Amino acid sequence: MNLKDIDIVSIRDLDRSQIDHILDLAEKMIPFATGERMTRCLEGKVLANLFFEPSTRTKLSFESAAARLGIRVLEVSSATTTSMSKGETLSDTIRTVESYSDIIVLRHPHEGSSRLAAHFSSKPVINAGDGAGQHPTQTLLDLFTIRSEKGGIEGMKVVMVGDLKYGRTAHSLAVALSMFGAELTFVAPETLQMPTDTVDQVSEVGHAPRLTSDLESVISEADVLYVTRIQRERFPDPEEYNKVAGTYRIDKTLLREARKDLIVLHPLPRVDEIAPEVDYTDHAKYFRQAFNGVPMRMAILMALLGGELD
Amino acid sequence: MNLKDIDIVSIRDLDRSQIDHILDLAEKMIPFATGERMTRCLEGKVLANLFFEPSTRTKLSFESAAARLGIRVLEVSSATTTSMSKGETLSDTIRTVESYSDIIVLRHPHEGSSRLAAHFSSKPVINAGDGAGQHPTQTLLDLFTIRSEKGGIEGMKVVMVGDLKYGRTAHSLAVALSMFGAELTFVAPETLQMPTDTVDQVSEVGHAPRLTSDLESVISEADVLYVTRIQRERFPDPEEYNKVAGTYRIDKTLLREARKDLIVLHPLPRVDEIAPEVDYTDHAKYFRQAFNGVPMRMAILMALLGGELD
Amino acid sequence: MNLKDIDIVSIRDLDRSQIDHILDLAEKMIPFATGERMTRCLEGKVLANLFFEPSTRTKLSFESAAARLGIRVLEVSSATTTSMSKGETLSDTIRTVESYSDIIVLRHPHEGSSRLAAHFSSKPVINAGDGAGQHPTQTLLDLFTIRSEKGGIEGMKVVMVGDLKYGRTAHSLAVALSMFGAELTFVAPETLQMPTDTVDQVSEVGHAPRLTSDLESVISEADVLYVTRIQRERFPDPEEYNKVAGTYRIDKTLLREARKDLIVLHPLPRVDEIAPEVDYTDHAKYFRQAFNGVPMRMAILMALLGGELD
Numbered sequence: 001m002n003l004k005d006i007d008i009v010s011i012r013d014l015d016r017s018q019i020d021h022i023l024d025l026a027e028k029m030i031p032f033a034t035g036e037r038m039t040r041c042l043e044g045k046v047l048a049n050l051f052f053e054p055s056t057r058t059k060l061s062f063e064s065a066a067a068r069l070g071i072r073v074l075e076v077s078s079a080t081t082t083s084m085s086k087g088e089t090l091s092d093t094i095r096t097v098e099s100y101s102d103i104i105v106l107r108h109p110h111e112g113s114s115r116l117a118a119h120f121s122s123k124p125v126i127n128a129g130d131g132a133g134q135h136p137t138q139t140l141l142d143l144f145t146i147r148s149e150k151g152g153i154e155g156m157k158v159v160m161v162g163d164l165k166y167g168r169t170a171h172s173l174a175v176a177l178s179m180f181g182a183e184l185t186f187v188a189p190e191t192l193q194m195p196t197d198t199v200d201q202v203s204e205v206g207h208a209p210r211l212t213s214d215l216e217s218v219i220s221e222a223d224v225l226y227v228t229r230i231q232r233e234r235f236p237d238p239e240e241y242n243k244v245a246g247t248y249r250i251d252k253t254l255l256r257e258a259r260k261d262l263i264v265l266h267p268l269p270r271v272d273e274i275a276p277e278v279d280y281t282d283h284a285k286y287f288r289q290a291f292n293g294v295p296m297r298m299a300i301l302m303a304l305l306g307g308e309l310d
Numbered sequence: 311m312n313l314k315d316i317d318i319v320s321i322r323d324l325d326r327s328q329i330d331h332i333l334d335l336a337e338k339m340i341p342f343a344t345g346e347r348m349t350r351c352l353e354g355k356v357l358a359n360l361f362f363e364p365s366t367r368t369k370l371s372f373e374s375a376a377a378r379l380g381i382r383v384l385e386v387s388s389a390t391t392t393s394m395s396k397g398e399t400l401s402d403t404i405r406t407v408e409s410y411s412d413i414i415v416l417r418h419p420h421e422g423s424s425r426l427a428a429h430f431s432s433k434p435v436i437n438a439g440d441g442a443g444q445h446p447t448q449t450l451l452d453l454f455t456i457r458s459e460k461g462g463i464e465g466m467k468v469v470m471v472g473d474l475k476y477g478r479t480a481h482s483l484a485v486a487l488s489m490f491g492a493e494l495t496f497v498a499p500e501t502l503q504m505p506t507d508t509v510d511q512v513s514e515v516g517h518a519p520r521l522t523s524d525l526e527s528v529i530s531e532a533d534v535l536y537v538t539r540i541q542r543e544r545f546p547d548p549e550e551y552n553k554v555a556g557t558y559r560i561d562k563t564l565l566r567e568a569r570k571d572l573i574v575l576h577p578l579p580r581v582d583e584i585a586p587e588v589d590y591t592d593h594a595k596y597f598r599q600a601f602n603g604v605p606m607r608m609a610i611l612m613a614l615l616g617g618e619l620d
Numbered sequence: 621m622n623l624k625d626i627d628i629v630s631i632r633d634l635d636r637s638q639i640d641h642i643l644d645l646a647e648k649m650i651p652f653a654t655g656e657r658m659t660r661c662l663e664g665k666v667l668a669n670l671f672f673e674p675s676t677r678t679k680l681s682f683e684s685a686a687a688r689l690g691i692r693v694l695e696v697s698s699a700t701t702t703s704m705s706k707g708e709t710l711s712d713t714i715r716t717v718e719s720y721s722d723i724i725v726l727r728h729p730h731e732g733s734s735r736l737a738a739h740f741s742s743k744p745v746i747n748a749g750d751g752a753g754q755h756p757t758q759t760l761l762d763l764f765t766i767r768s769e770k771g772g773i774e775g776m777k778v779v780m781v782g783d784l785k786y787g788r789t790a791h792s793l794a795v796a797l798s799m800f801g802a803e804l805t806f807v808a809p810e811t812l813q814m815p816t817d818t819v820d821q822v823s824e825v826g827h828a829p830r831l832t833s834d835l836e837s838v839i840s841e842a843d844v845l846y847v848t849r850i851q852r853e854r855f856p857d858p859e860e861y862n863k864v865a866g867t868y869r870i871d872k873t874l875l876r877e878a879r880k881d882l883i884v885l886h887p888l889p890r891v892d893e894i895a896p897e898v899d900y901t902d903h904a905k906y907f908r909q910a911f912n913g914v915p916m917r918m919a920i921l922m923a924l925l926g927g928e929l930d
Contacts, residue, residue, distance in 0.1 A: 409911035
């Protein structure tokens with residue numbers, strides 16, 4: 001399968017067989033991501049990490065992935081880009097940066113900016129989050145984590161909990177999981193439930209999801225619990241926030257009801273959503289998930305730059 | 311020709327044969343700059359990118375040039391240097407940084423700072439812009455772009471338009487172009503015309519330049535149109551600015567009068583000086599010019615660090 | 621001797637033979653640190669430079685050391701970490717960053733943070749300064765500088781002058797020097813003298829130190845003069861500061877009383893503590909000391925990552 005020079009702006013830019021290919025490739029990257037094995041197969045290549053807003057994990061995991069493959073990174077961070085974009089259009093910035101590099105990773109606060117960048121750039125563009133839009137490499141690493149921890153995605157009972165309305169990655173993850181045959185349950189307070197159009201998409205590509213606000217009633221059947229952060233700013237009334245945040249806090253008491261092999265995921269950073277005591281249980285896979293950002297981004301860079309393991 | 315360990319503080323540090331040598335070397339660097347070919351000939355070397363004020367293009371193109379040659383970059387950006395220079399003299403900073411690196415690229419807001427740095431550093435110093443002073447690598451890449459796009463500089467009719475008074479690079483570019491036999495026309499409102507001493511220097515080393523404020527009257531003969539930005543801040547009266555900015559805006563209507571093989575250059579970033587519609591014409595070479603920053607800076611690093619293509 | 625995978629949080633984490641081993645290794649690193657010789661023995665490894673507060677010299681010398689060994693650096697600077705740590709605990713940050721890298725260098729404003737990081741990280745942690753706590757790599761490079769400039773530390777008469785009370789590195793340096801048999805004199809105004817517990821420790825491990833506020837009376841016997849900065853902020857009364865700062869300013873007049881082979885050290889940056897005229901004397905070794913940060917940090921990285929010179 002040849003994915004050389006494609007853009008990854010949305011997870012929908014990839015069909016199922018292409019996603020499978022990338023997941024397989026990520027699996028192969030693990031010993032290189034841990035530093036156990038070494039490759040220089042993309043040495044001499046240059047990646048531009050263009051971050052118009054901070055996103056430490058995404059930025060660092062791309063940098064680490066690049067380093068493990070011998071790729072050099074040009075960092076264009078928010079501080080710099082502020083000055084860069086002083087009156088300059090994004091299309092001019094992109095046309096300049098593409099002439100310095102072989103591939104562009106773009107994080108930008110405005111939805112659609114990655115699509116625009118891909119239009120103007122002759123080099124591949126990877127969307128690393130564009131506002132309320134897509135964050136496809138996060139979706140891919142989440143799929144990868146579930147597949148590698150549970151042996152597959154098909155038939156898995158995945159409970160997503162937290163802010164499902166505004167949470168950027170929740171929407172595309174839900175659709176992707178459904179496409180792979182997962183059975184979804186969306187747990188959120190009514191004001192933060194999954195938007196109707198996403199619920200409809202999920203049903204179209206796979207099983208109809210279940211919606212509820214009661215986490216305890218669904219925890220016992222779950223194979224995967226995907227926790228997202230509820231932001232205080234969403235609530236005009238702080239008491240209302242405290243009530244909701246408290247309800248969805250994952251701790252050992254709640255997990256007593258869970259299956260022994262339930263895995264708990266979280267895109268991080270977490271604040272209070274998961275109690276530290278959970279870290280020491282076998283359920284906790286969120287740091288492994290963070291690590292998986294490296295082999296997944298290595299796989300994507302390999303695919304788009306046409307690298308071959310030596 | 312041996313340029314190893316020299317400083318490049320001003321374009322006048324180089325004689326004509328040295329400039330020719332660097333231009334030839336930049337030509338050879340192109341396939342390496344695009345990533346088509348790969349070299350590790352300067353691997354293990356360390357470049358300190360010391361930016362006391364932001365300058366994204368210059369910084370990134372040096373980083374890209376370094377990456378393509380296998381050189382590692384220590385970034386000392388404005389944020390860091392603020393803290394570094396807290397009470398520390400520039401000469402102390404330079405003597406510390408030179409002990410961590412093999413070559414120093416310095417951008418500093420004060421004229422003369424690069425000369426001072428070169429005095430204190432035992433490692434070569436490249437001036438990447440020192441306030442109202444010099445920016446010799448920009449001049450070199452401009453010469454290179456004209457030479458490679460037009461086949462030579464001798465006898466070329468170059469029209470420079472915009473802020474020729476305060477524009478940092480316009481002065482040294484004009485002198486260098488004249489030295490190479492170009493015939494210059496300076497187009498600017500009276501208040502922003504080329505300073506008399508630069509006009510005198512241009513005449514001394516080559517043809518006497520023509521001065522005018524009327525762009526339309528000279529566009530039809532031009533081989534090269536070099537556009538620079540007019541900064542709003544120069545005009546106490548905003549209406550005055552709008553009038554001037556509008557007069558010198560390059561668009562397709564203006565270019566109807568131009569030769570078919572006219573090339574339009576701009577050091578970027580542009581704001582309104584060139585209409586986006588021009589991007590799609592064969593005249594537009596400013597993004598190519600931005601790219602040329604990479605092979606030119608590779609050539610300079612090769613020359614100063616004594617690299618040999620393997 | 622095997623130091624692979626140990627943490628270096630405090631100089632006390634190392635016994636005397638381990639310190640000797642690192643000093644020997646640093647000696648061997650010098651030709652690689654200057655760029656005279658090249659090695660790729662740690663290529664493919666990734667170092668996370670995690671700086672929660674700025675410290676240009678420490679950061680850059682680790683970067684330079686890494687570059688000379690072929691190690692890639694992930695920079696997590698204060699700007700980024702501010703956003704990273706938005707509500708995130710240090711332990712979460714560390715567990716994420718360790719999954720992207722092979723070794724962590726941590727600078728943090730809070731005492732004890734490096735010990736905490738070492739507890740949570742499965743990868744080695746190097747303390748690059750934690751508030752009023754330790755800065756062991758600075759201590760090591762100071763020992764290294766004295767040893768290589770004077771041929772040994774045993775029996776050396778070392779005069780430490782300046783702010784010995786609050787100066788972070790003065791305490792652990794004093795103890796380490798005493799352990800190696802140096803004879804110490806502490807010169808400071810009474811309000812900034814070495815704390816009693818450090819004086820006690822120094823006496824325990826070696827010779828009892830001499831305390832005085834009169835620099836002139838002790839300068840003539842010194843082999844090493846270690847100068848630290850007195851911060852204006854320590855003095856409520858500016859006149860009091862000026863008097864003290866003036867008293868301890870090192871200039872050629874003072875050095876007339878010194879031995880010919882006295883060496884003057886300073887961790888840099890200096891402000892007024894050492895007159896620029898001293899730079900041109902043979903006493904001045906503070907820029908050499910800054911350079912020594914590179915071979916010393918190379919030695920530490922070699923030891924902790926298990927590198928072998930090819």
